[in-house]
């Protein structure tokens with residue numbers, strides 16, 4: 335079908351996520367039909383260098399033959415079976431084993447779900463179940479952070495700290511609170527060092543726990559690097575200080591590794607890069623390179639032992655999905671993890687990081703660039719109307735969206751989150767492709783600087 339036909343049918347029948355549904359009929363979709371390596375192609379034959387790995391997930395690019403074969407073999411072998419009531423399948427067993435071996439801190443068990451949102455919802459329920467199990471039924475509040483993104487199901491959207499996830503959905507639900515976002519550039523007081531800022535945030539967290547009552551606070555959830563909030567990298571000592579507070583009041587830590595997990599920060603997990611020691615760890619996205627929906631929730635023995643004992647009392651652990659441990663998804667995830675190992679992806683990422691970060695930081699001092707931030711192969715450039723005076727653009731001018739549009743016209747897919755332009759290239763990007771990414775981005779930026787007012 336032609337692009338015009340595709341667009342007409344899409345507008346007629348497709349309700350899109352995270353889309354302005356009022357303007358979509360005029361704008362229409364970009365219809366992506368195929369991919370090879372880090373490139374994708376649309377239904378008009380235009381090719382784009384995909385510098386966002388789709389939605390931060392296609393870490394092995396868009397045409398990995400080993401993943402396709404693993405999926406096809408699984409479909410021809412055992413296309414479906416469930417894992418309720420003690421049923422299992424070899425792919426789920428092998429993947430659980432593998433994840434326990436890879437975990438950044440000692441973990442005891444893996445629970446499978448289908449998306450990051452479901453993983454985080456499951457983590458919330460595990461926290462509640464855990465505190466009931468240990469006889470602390472009042473310890474149910476979960477502290478998240480402003481600008482966090484943890485997904486869209488009711489509990490995960492409540493954990494998220496971004497306005498569109500709450501507004502007009504009657505969220506957040508009660509028992510979920512939000513504290514300071516550790517973005518030094520935007521929220522530090524004049525002259526405040528990163529260290530002093532981290533100390534202040536940890537002190538505020540402690541005050542909040544005391545105000546709420548330590549016996550009512552069950553867990554704290556954090557992305558090691560906040561992704562959709564704008565790629566916000568925490569100050570070096572932030573998590574160390576926060577974890578001291580959590581330990582003092584017996585508050586569990588949930589690490590949301592949905593974006594950071596599996597190499598993105600230059601280590602296998604963001605928890606390693608930033609020193610988190612989570613009790614519960616959620617991951618998705620790069621777990622299967624985005625090829626099939628799957629997510630994993632790892633729990634340590636402290637959490638597992640209490641949950642297991644309680645399920646013994648009431649007869650079941652009453653949570654799980656039809657597709658928990660889906661054999662096709664698990665087979666593809668397992669193969670993804672094998673490819674990371676066989677291709678020594680971590681070493682490749684480490685070798686690319688200096689080139690990537692140097693190119694990005696080269697934008698500091700440009701006409702409309704306020705801040706460049708990133709770690710590993712994830713980064714953002716934030717546009718300001720007047721960087722020297724730290725004046726942001728009027729949001730109505732949609733500066734970020736404009737620059738992303740100009741990049742698209744240059745054959746480059748980046749993502750505008752407000753006026754932050756995010757980059758999250760595939761982990762398999764070559765040095766030459768990385769150069770090409772920035773050649774295209776520079777063309778877009780030059781036009782933006784000349785034409786945006």
Ligand code: PLP
Pocket residue numbers: 389448449450451452454483484485486557561562590591592593618619
């Ligand atoms: N957590 C983080 C950190 C995410 O970035 C996302 C998605 O972008 C989610 C959770 C939600 O994942 P999903 O969209 O698979 O439900």
